[in-house]
Amino acid sequence: MSAVGTIGAAGPSDAILPKRGGWRGRLADLLWRRPGLLLLLMLMPPVLWLAVVYLGSLLALLLQSFFSIDEFSGLIDRSFTLKTYGELLRPANLDIIVRTVTMAALVTLAAAVVAFPIAYFAARYARGKWKALFYLGVMLPLWSSYLVKVYAWKLILAKEGILTWLLQKLHLAWLLDGWLALPVVGGSSLSLSATGTFVVFLYVWLPFMILPLQASLERVPANLLEASADLGATPQQTFRNVVFPLALPGLAAGSIFTFSLTLGDYIIPQIIGTSRLFIGQAVYAHQGTAGNIPLAAAFTVVPIVVMGLYLWGARRMGAFDAL
Amino acid sequence: MTFAVSFQKVSRHFGAVRAVDGVDLDIRPGEFFAMLGPSGSGKTTCLRLIAGFERPTAGHIEIFGARAEAIPPYRRNVNTVFQDYALFPHLNVVDNVAYGLMIKGVPKAARRREAGAALEMVKMPGYGDRRPGQLSGGQRQRVALARALVNRPRVLLLDEPLGALDLKLRENMQEELKTLQKSLGITFVFVTHDQGEALSMADRVAVFNDGRLMQLGTPQEIYGSPNSRFVADFVGSSNVLPPVLVERCAGQRRWASLRPEAVKIGAPGRLSATVVSRAYLGGATRLGLDVEGQRINALVPAGEALPAEGETVRLGFADEDLHLMEPG
Numbered sequence: 053m054s055a056v057g058t059i060g061a062a063g064p065s066d067a068i069l070p071k072r073g074g075w076r077g078r079l080a081d082l083l084w085r086r087p088g089l090l091l092l093l094m095l096m097p098p099v100l101w102l103a104v105v106y107l108g109s110l111l112a113l114l115l116q117s118f119f120s121i122d123e124f125s126g127l128i129d130r131s132f133t134l135k136t137y138g139e140l141l142r143p144a145n146l147d148i149i150v151r152t153v154t155m156a157a158l159v160t161l162a163a164a165v166v167a168f169p170i171a172y173f174a175a176r177y178a179r180g181k182w183k184a185l186f187y188l189g190v191m192l193p194l195w196s197s198y199l200v201k202v203y204a205w206k207l208i209l210a211k212e213g214i215l216t217w218l219l220q221k222l223h224l225a226w227l228l229d230g231w232l233a234l235p236v237v238g239g240s241s242l243s244l245s246a247t248g249t250f251v252v253f254l255y256v257w258l259p260f261m262i263l264p265l266q267a268s269l270e271r272v273p274a275n276l277l278e279a280s281a282d283l284g285a286t287p288q289q290t291f292r293n294v295v296f297p298l299a300l301p302g303l304a305a306g307s308i309f310t311f312s313l314t315l316g317d318y319i320i321p322q323i324i325g326t327s328r329l330f331i332g333q334a335v336y337a338h339q340g341t342a343g344n345i346p347l348a349a350a351f352t353v354v355p356i357v358v359m360g361l362y363l364w365g366a367r368r369m370g371a372f373d374a375l
Numbered sequence: 376m377t378f379a380v381s382f383q384k385v386s387r388h389f390g391a392v393r394a395v396d397g398v399d400l401d402i403r404p405g406e407f408f409a410m411l412g413p414s415g416s417g418k419t420t421c422l423r424l425i426a427g428f429e430r431p432t433a434g435h436i437e438i439f440g441a442r443a444e445a446i447p448p449y450r451r452n453v454n455t456v457f458q459d460y461a462l463f464p465h466l467n468v469v470d471n472v473a474y475g476l477m478i479k480g481v482p483k484a485a486r487r488r489e490a491g492a493a494l495e496m497v498k499m500p501g502y503g504d505r506r507p508g509q510l511s512g513g514q515r516q517r518v519a520l521a522r523a524l525v526n527r528p529r530v531l532l533l534d535e536p537l538g539a540l541d542l543k544l545r546e547n548m549q550e551e552l553k554t555l556q557k558s559l560g561i562t563f564v565f566v567t568h569d570q571g572e573a574l575s576m577a578d579r580v581a582v583f584n585d586g587r588l589m590q591l592g593t594p595q596e597i598y599g600s601p602n603s604r605f606v607a608d609f610v611g612s613s614n615v616l617p618p619v620l621v622e623r624c625a626g627q628r629r630w631a632s633l634r635p636e637a638v639k640i641g642a643p644g645r646l647s648a649t650v651v652s653r654a655y656l657g658g659a660t661r662l663g664l665d666v667e668g669q670r671i672n673a674l675v676p677a678g679e680a681l682p683a684e685g686e687t688v689r690l691g692f693a694d695e696d697l698h699l700m701e702p703g
Contacts, residue, residue: 278428279461281448283475283526293474297465 268302412583469503618703642691
């Protein structure tokens, strides 16, 4: 009783506390009364950066794709034309597009297949030390330079590299030779074949698939799996009907990374693989040595359109329903 | 007699933790069976053992006479209503309810019809197109119930299904569950930590503590004649009298239980007490009494004379109301 009495004895003047001193106090009061102002202050830098600088330059680039290049003088003709897009659809250029999109699709598919078990293990079973180890294992490759990793792979995949050596020791060299003898995927060695390009793409982009997938699997409550089993579903049925649909947003997010990163990359196919070009390399060549900025711009539109179609398709298939 | 569920010396240990320890238990077909106990007492693990989410470390489990400890959950004709309902967030209500039928390969039209009927049974018709996220707790509860019952399980397991509901809703649901169980004739196994719920709904109650089965009996037996200090303390608001006081009243050095409504104030008794608190409950008033440092509650029906706080009174009770338990 007495304790309550002491607490209750405060005078009426204590009901409203005095202003906090200085401009910080006034600012806090102002932001509390005008929450919109706080939002504006918070959003201004990213909006300036993303919308104005980034999207602005992207739009300028898109605009370039509607210009054309004068074939004799090499000067840019700044009048609206679809001529450059017509050029883009020439068989040689179309070939580049098909090759890049196919590679991006295959890398994405393979990344999903490889990442799923790892992400599932991390989300369902890994605790404490193992979880830390998982994050370290997935993130560690991202800490080292991308170029170092790619050149390391060049050594691994080279004809004199460790992989060939290992296969020889296992008396499996015939398997590698048989694979390399195949058209399209083959070549004189793994580091000079489309297979090599694929393997390195898969390695370099894999963390970008694992992390969102793991995040989405982590959000699937364990009791949903129990409920599914309780209702008669075998583990395979539970995977198809519960785990997979609920992991789809993560899978979609991861595939956006792997797909778009593969679409735009120009370094990996330059170092590892055949001499056939990918979109990124074509852009690099056209805006650099060839000085054909309009065609380079038209090439960059391709990944944007492909990604747009991809997202639209994913949405139609209900990939974001569980968000 | 074939029991719906039969535990024979069942244990489930997690490392050094004995979640369930040597439990023998028989659940009769068609009965409403409650497993009661504080959290960590092993009642939920027992339920999970019946569902097949856990496997016993020792002992045997039979479901309708068939050995079950090595049978995975998807091969048991047993369904569960989960504590937090575990509805599939990516499916609408009707697809949630029809999930079990879909897994069994029932054609779409038939399973929609059956799911609709099940929703009607739990008084949720017309909700089929909603997502679980759009439903209230009570509605989710009903959907979870329909999703389990649509499979016509031999045993229905309910894991604290009413725990998250508010009082009024809970009372309604208790009645409905009881009616549903009677009309369907399915064996219900109900886990709860709420002794009032267990006593009011179940045909028989099993009281658990520390992974062990303390007492199994009808609600009347559990409430009226608890066999241990724990049961007396946990079930109902029974007073537990220490051996010193019991020896003076009944001549035996044992622990005893005494229900608050059996305590008579002012009756010529062998104990005297000081009134510590008074709580008005509507139909009665609960007095908190201090008997030589021992706290005892008494329920005084409305209309009877009430002593004031701080007053010293004599306590009495009929000899048959003092229920003797383990020796002290």
